[in-house]
């Protein structure tokens with residue numbers, strides 16, 4: 807498995823453990839990440855694997871993705887049928903963004919998709 811390319815400097819990232827990135831968060835120390843130290847960009851891996859969750863993100867993109875999650879998650883999280891509600895919400899979002907469901911993961915989004923997601927969720931929130 808080749809480490810993902812850093813989208814900022816186009817160099818290979820490096821596989822590291824969570825203690826490198828979050829020295830004060832012990833619960834993350836065993837988790838794997840891909841890091842580009844010069845760009846201070848990273849991405850986490852799927853649980854107990856070294857498969858990256860998405861594309862490396864720098865500080866601005868990490869903040870944008872957090873904001874997108876904060877806008878999107880309430881649309882399904884409080885539903886009693888969480889699993890279906892989550893699937894429905896991601897189906898809706900992929901249609902709105904005109905992207906395949908397989909690409910509809912906030913961890914894969916760039917800045918523009920993140921801000922579009924926030925707009926869409928706010929508009930949807932106003933409707934209901």
Ligand SMILES: [Zn+2]
Nearest residue numbers: 812815842845
């Ligand atoms: Zn880089």
